[in-house]
Amino acid sequence: MSEERTGQATSEAKAVTIKDVASRAGVGLGTVSRVLNGNENVAPQLRDQVFRAVQELGYHPNSVARSMRLGKSHAVGCLVTDIRQPIAAEMIAAAETTLGRAGYTLIVASTHFDNRREAELLSLMQNRVVDGMLLTVNRDNDPGVTQLLAAINIPMVLWERSPGGAFDTVLTEHRHGARSAAAHLLELGHREIALVAGHLDTWVGREQKAGLDAAFAHRGLEQAAGLVFEVGAFKARELEALCRRERPITAIIANIDEIPGILRFCAKRGLVLPRDLSIVSIGDASILEVMTPSITAVRGNGTKVAQLAANLLLKKMSDKQPEIAPERLTVGMQLKIRRSTAPLNKGDGHGLGSRDRA
Amino acid sequence: MSEERTGQATSEAKAVTIKDVASRAGVGLGTVSRVLNGNENVAPQLRDQVFRAVQELGYHPNSVARSMRLGKSHAVGCLVTDIRQPIAAEMIAAAETTLGRAGYTLIVASTHFDNRREAELLSLMQNRVVDGMLLTVNRDNDPGVTQLLAAINIPMVLWERSPGGAFDTVLTEHRHGARSAAAHLLELGHREIALVAGHLDTWVGREQKAGLDAAFAHRGLEQAAGLVFEVGAFKARELEALCRRERPITAIIANIDEIPGILRFCAKRGLVLPRDLSIVSIGDASILEVMTPSITAVRGNGTKVAQLAANLLLKKMSDKQPEIAPERLTVGMQLKIRRSTAPLNKGDGHGLGSRDRA
DNA sequence: CTCCCTTGTGGAAACGTTTCCTTTGTCTCT
DNA sequence: AGAGACAAAGGAAACGTTTCCACAAGGGAG
Numbered sequence: 001m002s003e004e005r006t007g008q009a010t011s012e013a014k015a016v017t018i019k020d021v022a023s024r025a026g027v028g029l030g031t032v033s034r035v036l037n038g039n040e041n042v043a044p045q046l047r048d049q050v051f052r053a054v055q056e057l058g059y060h061p062n063s064v065a066r067s068m069r070l071g072k073s074h075a076v077g078c079l080v081t082d083i084r085q086p087i088a089a090e091m092i093a094a095a096e097t098t099l100g101r102a103g104y105t106l107i108v109a110s111t112h113f114d115n116r117r118e119a120e121l122l123s124l125m126q127n128r129v130v131d132g133m134l135l136t137v138n139r140d141n142d143p144g145v146t147q148l149l150a151a152i153n154i155p156m157v158l159w160e161r162s163p164g165g166a167f168d169t170v171l172t173e174h175r176h177g178a179r180s181a182a183a184h185l186l187e188l189g190h191r192e193i194a195l196v197a198g199h200l201d202t203w204v205g206r207e208q209k210a211g212l213d214a215a216f217a218h219r220g221l222e223q224a225a226g227l228v229f230e231v232g233a234f235k236a237r238e239l240e241a242l243c244r245r246e247r248p249i250t251a252i253i254a255n256i257d258e259i260p261g262i263l264r265f266c267a268k269r270g271l272v273l274p275r276d277l278s279i280v281s282i283g284d285a286s287i288l289e290v291m292t293p294s295i296t297a298v299r300g301n302g303t304k305v306a307q308l309a310a311n312l313l314l315k316k317m318s319d320k321q322p323e324i325a326p327e328r329l330t331v332g333m334q335l336k337i338r339r340s341t342a343p344l345n346k347g348d349g350h351g352l353g354s355r356d357r358a
Numbered sequence: 359m360s361e362e363r364t365g366q367a368t369s370e371a372k373a374v375t376i377k378d379v380a381s382r383a384g385v386g387l388g389t390v391s392r393v394l395n396g397n398e399n400v401a402p403q404l405r406d407q408v409f410r411a412v413q414e415l416g417y418h419p420n421s422v423a424r425s426m427r428l429g430k431s432h433a434v435g436c437l438v439t440d441i442r443q444p445i446a447a448e449m450i451a452a453a454e455t456t457l458g459r460a461g462y463t464l465i466v467a468s469t470h471f472d473n474r475r476e477a478e479l480l481s482l483m484q485n486r487v488v489d490g491m492l493l494t495v496n497r498d499n500d501p502g503v504t505q506l507l508a509a510i511n512i513p514m515v516l517w518e519r520s521p522g523g524a525f526d527t528v529l530t531e532h533r534h535g536a537r538s539a540a541a542h543l544l545e546l547g548h549r550e551i552a553l554v555a556g557h558l559d560t561w562v563g564r565e566q567k568a569g570l571d572a573a574f575a576h577r578g579l580e581q582a583a584g585l586v587f588e589v590g591a592f593k594a595r596e597l598e599a600l601c602r603r604e605r606p607i608t609a610i611i612a613n614i615d616e617i618p619g620i621l622r623f624c625a626k627r628g629l630v631l632p633r634d635l636s637i638v639s640i641g642d643a644s645i646l647e648v649m650t651p652s653i654t655a656v657r658g659n660g661t662k663v664a665q666l667a668a669n670l671l672l673k674k675m676s677d678k679q680p681e682i683a684p685e686r687l688t689v690g691m692q693l694k695i696r697r698s699t700a701p702l703n704k705g706d707g708h709g710l711g712s713r714d715r716a
Numbered sequence: 717c718t719c720c721c722t723t724g725t726g727g728a729a730a731c732g733t734t735t736c737c738t739t740t741g742t743c744t745c746t
Numbered sequence: 747a748g749a750g751a752c753a754a755a756g757g758a759a760a761c762g763t764t765t766c767c768a769c770a771a772g773g774g775a776g
Binding site: 015017018019029030033034037061062063064065066067068069070 | 762766
């Protein structure tokens with residue numbers, strides 16, 4: 001009866017601590033703690049008393065104090081460049097599920113390609129506030145970054161990045177993806193192929209470029225210069241220029257984020273897909289399947305990447321001597337041929353050329 | 359010279375604490391602490407000594423200990439149903455930016471519409487591990503949930519949810535959005551309009567339904583029964599049934615997530631948009647603008663919702679007596695008329711009807 | 717019967733901060 | 747010159763938990 005009042009009072013004033021529970025249950029602090037975790041060797045009667053006290057007081061263990069004592073936060077930091085990219089969201093969701101099952105909470109932060117913010121966040125997380133990190137650094141070809149990462153002595157796994165040093169990484173086979181996309185277009189007769197890759201400061205972008213080159217090289221061809229761009233730095237102006245070249249492009253391989261912009265440009269200029277331009281998206285989405293025309297895409301598997309990374313991180317976090325050998329896992333990509341790619345339209349039928357001459 | 363050795367040893371063994379810095383700098387603990395924050399009234403010479411010691415030892419303040427002492431974690435919990443929904447990602451990104459500027463870190467978790475997981479996460483965050491919460495609960499028409507939320511004595515703001523009690527909320531005007539979509543279709547002559555709304559256990563879904571009803575009522579019409587569905591529970595089977603009704607539907611208003619599925623169905627059945635079916639998406643994306651036909655949509659502003667929510671939360675977290683009055687902010691929606699909606703094709707031209715009879 | 721071991725319990729110590737209190741030293745005013 | 751005030755700095759206490767140590771009680775073996 002009078003207990004109700006106590007319950008009320010609790011919710012408005014001070015936080016309930018283990019000490020309150022102990023005195024309420026008429027037992028010692030150690031006993032409460034033992035009951036709450038593992039409850040090894042506690043008399044059943046006391047156990048019940050403790051549980052009742054917890055109920056009545058509405059006690060919640062303070063995980064900050066817990067972390068401090070244990071030196072573990074059961075939190076994992078997750079750094080991405082932009083959570084708004086569907087692929088990033090997919091990876092985060094999968095990592096959250098996998099790590100959540102193991103009792104870890106995810107702390108997510110986006111750098112938005114701001115290097116200062118990245119350094120800040122990295123430093124923030126280093127303050128022993130996280131037990132491990134899942135990282136997508138802004139750029140991985142900078143010795144400074146490699147050094148920065150090497151200085152971190154918390155278990156960490158890199159996603160889609162591969163800096164020089166010896167780090168655990170999980171990667172999508174972007175080289176193979178871009179190569180198969182390019183091979184597909186070459187097979188269709190295209191030669192003037194533009195690529196809008198990920199940032200060339202990242203493994204992703206470099207691999208995509210390498211994949212394109214490989215496809216050309218495989219046929220004994222050489223890719224013309226000036227046809228490779230980075231996401232973000234590819235606007236209508238650049239596309240316009242590609243169409244006004246002496247040999248206008250006939251196909252484009254682009255990051256999925258750039259597809260809407262490219263299609264808008266095509267619509268404005270009256271270009272018809274795939275007659276006037278063949279398009280391959282790097283990255284897939286169900287909407288691409290149902291558009292008219294449906295968009296050919298190379299599809300990765302972000303969920304799998306994230307699961308592998310999360311499991312690898314879990315392993316590293318549990319290992320007593322995590323200095324085994326850095327692992328490097330890869331996940332494949334698959335070309336989904338749809339209707340946005342077609343054989344090169346030779347002669348006067350070629351939309352871009354004819355319009356330019358008109 | 360010999361300092362290098364010390365630096366090395368540090369990185370592999372124990373964490374560097376403020377005590378180490380103090381003894382290294384030859385000052386007291388209090389002085390180090392004062393230098394590190396605010397540095398009010400410390401002799402310049404000592405300040406320099408402290409900074410040098412911090413540098414040499416590679417000291418990082420332990421934010422867990424900090425949180426414990428201060429009773430503040432500078433972290434905000436962010437609960438969403440699914441981070442993979444682009445709108446959720448957009449909101450998280452905006453909230454992160456706003457809160458990050460104020461020195462807060464975001465802890466993101468998805469419930470995936472699992473009520474048990476939701477309860478777990480709420481309990482987890484309540485452990486004083488966060489200073490505030492941004493919530494999108496699974497369902498807000500359940501007295502149990504209202505009660506659960508009322509029991510939380512941490513500042514919190516609800517996103518896109520409106521349970522019975524008195525909570526701070528930021529909402530998108532989904533009623534207005536759905537109503538203007540429906541009014542647009544009614545204006546075009548459509549009468550058999552299906553709606554694929556958000557979960558009807560949430561404010562979003564209920565408001566969308568209410569908006570549809572309001573549009574019909576405004577014209578003195580009554581919406582036929584059985585035409586309202588929830589996302590997730592709307593598959594090809596349901597759509598098939600809608601086309602086989604005595605009066606087949608001629609228009610559909612659907613959550614953006616369902617658009618690919620609907621389009622796939624149309625393609626399979628040979629339905630041509632907008633001749634055979636008019637479509638309005640709830641939620642907008644740039645890809646919708648560039649499809650053929652472009653898709654009419656009602657557009658919200660997730661970024662604005664998130665900014666309002668974040669700022670409201672910041673206010674609540676700083677307020678000494680946060681028991682002022684719960685605020686309820688709303689953000690508008692806008693109908694973007696494109697080419698997926700067209701006047702009702704009366705008579706034999708109606709694709710659905712004619713095909714069904716064939 | 718005594719001694720030792722086992723089982724169960726209570727409480728101190730420690731985790732790394734910040735804050736407050738005390739002490740020391742210096743400066744200024746009378 | 748003495749006293750009072752104020753600035754600067756050192757260190758103890760406290761935040762809430764877990765773990766370890768000490769101790770009591772009980773039982774079994776010698």
